[in-house]
Amino acid sequence: MGEATPLWAPIALLGALCALGLAAAVLDAVLSGLPTASHPGDAVESPLRSGPLSAAGDPFREAARLLVQQRRRTSLADTLLVRVGVCGLLVVAVLAGVVLPLGDRPVADLAAGVVWFNAMEVGAWGALWLTGWGANSVYPLVGGYRFLAQGMAYELPHMFALITAALGAGSLRVGDVVAAQRGLWFAVWMPVAFAVYLVSALAMAFWGPMRGPVGPDIAGGVRAELSGPDRLLFQAGRHLLLAVVAAAAVPLFLGGGAGPLLPPWLWTSLKTAAVLALLVWSGRGLPTVRMDRFMWLSWLVLIPAALAQLLVVAVVVG
Amino acid sequence: MGLSAWLTRYAAARPRPLVVTAPHATRLRLLAEAELARRGWRGARSPAGADLLVVCGTPAAALSRAVEVVWTDVPAPRTLVELRGDPRPELVTTALDGAVDRLADVRSQRLDAAGRAGARDGRHGPAQPYDEHDGEHDDGEHHAEHGRHGEQGGQEHHGGHGGQHDQHSEHGGHGRHGEQGGQEHHGGHGGQHDRHGGHGHHMGNPGGVPMAERGRDRDGLTLDRLHVPLGPVLSDWPAGLVVETVLQGDVIQQARVEVAGGLGTERFWDAPWLAALEGRRVTRGEAARRGAASRLDSVGRLLAVAGWGGAATEARRLRDRLLWERRDEGVPEEFAGFARRVRRSWLLHWMLRGLGTPGLSPGRSRPGRDGVAARLDAWLDETGRALNALDDGSPLDDDAGPRGPVGDRPSEALLSALPGLLTGTELAAARLVVAGLDPDLDQVRPAREASHA
Numbered sequence: 001m002g003e004a005t006p007l008w009a010p011i012a013l014l015g016a017l018c019a020l021g022l023a024a025a026v027l028d029a030v031l032s033g034l035p036t037a038s039h040p041g042d043a044v045e046s047p048l049r050s051g052p053l054s055a056a057g058d059p060f061r062e063a064a065r066l067l068v069q070q071r072r073r074t075s076l077a078d079t080l081l082v083r084v085g086v087c088g089l090l091v092v093a094v095l096a097g098v099v100l101p102l103g104d105r106p107v108a109d110l111a112a113g114v115v116w117f118n119a120m121e122v123g124a125w126g127a128l129w130l131t132g133w134g135a136n137s138v139y140p141l142v143g144g145y146r147f148l149a150q151g152m153a154y155e156l157p158h159m160f161a162l163i164t165a166a167l168g169a170g171s172l173r174v175g176d177v178v179a180a181q182r183g184l185w186f187a188v189w190m191p192v193a194f195a196v197y198l199v200s201a202l203a204m205a206f207w208g209p210m211r212g213p214v215g216p217d218i219a220g221g222v223r224a225e226l227s228g229p230d231r232l233l234f235q236a237g238r239h240l241l242l243a244v245v246a247a248a249a250v251p252l253f254l255g256g257g258a259g260p261l262l263p264p265w266l267w268t269s270l271k272t273a274a275v276l277a278l279l280v281w282s283g284r285g286l287p288t289v290r291m292d293r294f295m296w297l298s299w300l301v302l303i304p305a306a307l308a309q310l311l312v313v314a315v316v317v318g
Numbered sequence: 319m320g321l322s323a324w325l326t327r328y329a330a331a332r333p334r335p336l337v338v339t340a341p342h343a344t345r346l347r348l349l350a351e352a353e354l355a356r357r358g359w360r361g362a363r364s365p366a367g368a369d370l371l372v373v374c375g376t377p378a379a380a381l382s383r384a385v386e387v388v389w390t391d392v393p394a395p396r397t398l399v400e401l402r403g404d405p406r407p408e409l410v411t412t413a414l415d416g417a418v419d420r421l422a423d424v425r426s427q428r429l430d431a432a433g434r435a436g437a438r439d440g441r442h443g444p445a446q447p448y449d450e451h452d453g454e455h456d457d458g459e460h461h462a463e464h465g466r467h468g469e470q471g472g473q474e475h476h477g478g479h480g481g482q483h484d485q486h487s488e489h490g491g492h493g494r495h496g497e498q499g500g501q502e503h504h505g506g507h508g509g510q511h512d513r514h515g516g517h518g519h520h521m522g523n524p525g526g527v528p529m530a531e532r533g534r535d536r537d538g539l540t541l542d543r544l545h546v547p548l549g550p551v552l553s554d555w556p557a558g559l560v561v562e563t564v565l566q567g568d569v570i571q572q573a574r575v576e577v578a579g580g581l582g583t584e585r586f587w588d589a590p591w592l593a594a595l596e597g598r599r600v601t602r603g604e605a606a607r608r609g610a611a612s613r614l615d616s617v618g619r620l621l622a623v624a625g626w627g628g629a630a631t632e633a634r635r636l637r638d639r640l641l642w643e644r645r646d647e648g649v650p651e652e653f654a655g656f657a658r659r660v661r662r663s664w665l666l667h668w669m670l671r672g673l674g675t676p677g678l679s680p681g682r683s684r685p686g687r688d689g690v691a692a693r694l695d696a697w698l699d700e701t702g703r704a705l706n707a708l709d710d711g712s713p714l715d716d717d718a719g720p721r722g723p724v725g726d727r728p729s730e731a732l733l734s735a736l737p738g739l740l741t742g743t744e745l746a747a748a749r750l751v752v753a754g755l756d757p758d759l760d761q762v763r764p765a766r767e768a769s770h771a
Contacts, residue, residue, distance in 0.1 A: 032627060033358050055358050058332055065329035065369060068322045070393035070431050072366060138546050139364070142568040142745055209625070209665065216553060217623050217749040220363035227366040227393040287666045288625025290746045 009107045010098075017097055020247065020272065021239035024280050025059035031284045066232035077225075078134040085131030086230050089237025092123035097244045099174050101251055102265055106174060113174035114166045117248060118159060121204055124241060125151050128206070128213060128222055131234065135225040143221025147213035149291040150203050153298035154210075158200035160306035164193040165252045168313050178256030187253040189316075192309040194253045196302055201245035201279065205238060208282030209289045214238075217288075246276040323424040326395055330422035335359055336368035336392070338385055338550070339557035340580025341759040343375020344587065345405045347557065348615070350374055352638040353410045355631070363553050365391035370417050372399045374557075381550055381558060381578035388551045394431035397421050407642070533566065541566040548748070550578040554622040556752065558759040559733075561740065563748075570748055573740040575733050577762055585760040587612040588724040594714040595725070602710035610704035611640045612720035613697040616756040617660075620694060623753040624666060632656050650705045657698045667691055674739055674751045690754030721758055729757040 033055030073079065099106050099113035110116050125147065132144025166172050168190060169180035177186075187194040203210040214221040223234050250256055250271045257264025259271075335354055339347040350372055354361065362368035365388045373385055389398060397420040399413045421427070535541045548561040558579055564572040585592060590605040618633035636653055639645065660666065670691040700720075722728035732755045739755075740748045 029360075032360060032631070058358075058360070061329050061332040062334075064325040065332075065334070065395075068325045068329065068395065069369070070395075070434070072391065072393045138544060138565070145568055146746075211625060212746065215625060215746070216363050217625070217746055219552060220367055223367070224364040225366050231367065284628040286626065287621070287629075287663065287669055288746075289665065290669055290744075292744060292747075293668060 009102075009105075012102055013097055013100075013107050014094065016102060016269070017094060017240050017243050017247075020243035020276060021236065022059065023273065024239050024242055024276055025235075026056050027277060027280045028283060029055045029058040031281065062235075063232060066228055066235075069228040069231075071228035071230060072225075077136045081130045081134030082226075082230065085127045085129070085134060086226065086233045086237070088123060088127030088130065090233060090240060091237075092120050092127060093237055093240035093244045095123070096120035096241075097247065100244070100247050101175060101178060101256060102268060104257065104264055109173065109175055112172045114162050114172045114177065114252075117174070118162055121241070121245070122155070124204060127237070131226070132213070132222040137225050139218045139220065139224040140222050142218050143213040143215070143224070146215075146218075146221065146291055147206060149295065150206070150210060150212060153291060153295045154200040154203035157196045157298060157302040157306045158204065160303065160310055161193040161197040161200065162252070164190055164306070164310045164313050165197075167310065168317060170317065174251050178251045178258070181255040182258065185253060185255045190253075190309055190313055192305050193313075194249075196306050196309075197249060197253065198275075198279070199302070201249065202282060205242035205245055205279075207238070207242050207279060209286040210294075211283065211288055212291055215288055242279060243272075243276060246279055247272045249275045326424050326427060327422045330395070330418050333359055333370035333397075333417060333421055334362040334368050335370040335372050336362045336365060336388070336551070336553070337372045337374065338377075338381075338388065340373070340375030340377040340381055340582075341558035341577070341762070342580045342582030342584045343402070343557065344758075344760055345584065346374040346401045346410075348586075348638070348641060349405055349407055349410045350401060351634065352642055353407070353414060355634065355638065357414070361553060365389075365551075366393060368392050369396045369421060370399065371396070372401065372414075374401045376402050376581040378579040378581055380560075381580060384550050384578060394434060395421050395427040396430070533571070535566040535569065535571070543571065548752075554619050554753065556757055556759055558762075559752070559757065561736065561748075561752070563740070565745070568745040570740050570743055570745065573737040573748075575736050577733075577759060579759075579764065585724075585758075587615075587721070587758055588719045588761065590714060591717050591719045591724040595717060600714040602712050602714050603708050605714045606704040606707040606710060607640055609720045610701045610708075611637045613701045613704070614640070616720075616753075617694065617697050617701070619756060620690070620750070620753040621660070621666075623749045624669060626663075626666060629656070629660055629663075646708055650702075653701060653705055657702060660698065661695070670694065670750065670754070673743075673747055674754045690750055693754050721761070724761075727761040727763065729759065729761040730763070732757040733762065 096117050098108045099110055099116050106113070108116075128147045129144045132140040132142075132147070135141070165177055165186050168186055169177040171177065171180075180186075199210075202208045206213045212221070214223050218224070223231060226234050247268075250268055254271045254275070257268045259267035262270075337347065337350060337354070354372075359370075365371075369392065371385075371389055371392055377385055389396075397417045399417050401410060401413055403409070532540050533543050544565045546563050546565050548563060549555050549559045550557070558577055560576040560578050562574040562576060563570045587608060590600045590608050594600045594605070614633045614637035618630045618637060621633060622630035633656065636649060636656065639649055670689070673690040674693070675689040717723045717725055719728075721732075736752070736755065736757070739751050743751060
């Protein structure tokens, strides 16, 4: 905590998160365009057929559309709660990011950085529930319920995974966790914790197989009633959250900025991009997990596995 | 000004369509879906997320009211495309091109938006606006600027959570008498569409009942009961199906099936068999093609509801190639790979296991013929077999349509089975059960619509 944080650090953090969030959106759009686009015979009579490249512009057009779109309201909606929820998602994502080192050091090098990260991302519970509740409409409400159930299922395994990494380093400071991986990445010698982290990261960003709270089966769930700028902020917050949980995997399990030749910030970015790509792919490549089933898996498999991993790490370190 | 005009035009190139299909308009829906996929336009999940409403076919009274309500829920800039009449691909192409032009027409979009600005507070939730009492809105006695509380009595359409109750009000500053005209309700571009407010009842109805009634749920807790219709406007949902539910939390306590019909008689998926029964010459290959496409359509819908977007797109892509492009080389091989991936997905099977099997508690699996997983398996098997018979030139002489003997109208039996299968399930499971049965409402006789079975 010695020297003052340089002024550019928060700006760099914001820029990096936005770039990652946007990259996630673009990759998702391209992936969703893929299966329809690559049939050899098509080009002949279908000049209009959109290729993956034109799909890459979709997030930008979507943002433009939402910027000029009317904001609609539901009857007796609690507008304040919805606004708090919609903006809250963005806020918690950025706040969770401040303890993550982009290169050598994070924006805020807190002694209990791992706990801070966890505490901030739990704010997503509140944000999502408020958005779902405030709209005064069935599908958002059901989406909100779903996220609470999801939280019950993923949060404990998630915390155990984080604590395992901290225990391996003997410190809650994110920088120390990175330093402790000089010899061997935590992902290698605590693979169960890493796997649990990835699953819970998806659940936290309600992405991919964990998209239940915004699922297509309930008309978009929490965001079913959002339009215009509200929807844009919500989507942006969701993408930033995904970017943050992907970025956190790097210092916690993948050795942070360590790597040959390239500077640390570049290694951090590359590793983050790889994790992010994996998470985004899961959105197209896997079906949605229903919470009544996942709850079972979480409490009977993930939590015991995470605890066993914690025990192993405790024995090795101790 | 300049910037928002530019943004509007920039965004217009990629609309987010919400497709509503009336019964007997399956062919139009398929053409529209194929064209939307070709253009890479990703569908919206709710009216709030859409800016393009595509109505396939001619909805009868109940469905057309639902469409109207949904239309008022679509935020501007928005446009409406009504596909009806001669189902040709060019019809769809021209209509969608026109939609892009209208969305990019900054001036009329602004007029539309300004016209609706006054109708803000009365707005209601989107999702499920179907209500048979909604007809009262059309009797012309609601004038502009009348704050108005909903007045449907009779049925229990109340709800709301935590003791809130919904107030409708009908604003709009535009007289509404003029443009009534039942089915022929066009508009939506050029700001000439000006009915707002006050429809939409999925959450509740202040008509004298301010709070949701309560009841014991399956865990013995006393919870609010919400009356929520599923459908008819819902993505990846059988055209024209309405399931009136009583929800506690997201668990369905009661379910009742209704049909929001459409005008016409065509039964697209059964057509080859019906033609053969009438004595016209139809080849087995032609019937096999239709049958395979029908099952792929069902598979695609089930996978979409299951949240597996990539696989759903593949199924629909194969379906479109069979139906419209008719270049079959490579299709059986590609299907084989697709079917293998779907069958091997343990995650999918874990999610489908035990669903749609009456009498089994959720989560328990038992290998059987009925459940959703078994039906998916059967659809894949039947598609594979049909793909091997595409070139069969011999005349068709059976009546085994994609959903069973076409003369029996098997979807009517599916609809009767539905309430029993849905009661006690959570919404997520209920959607999968419906998609797993995938009733074809083109098969349902009008008599059934009247009876509200």
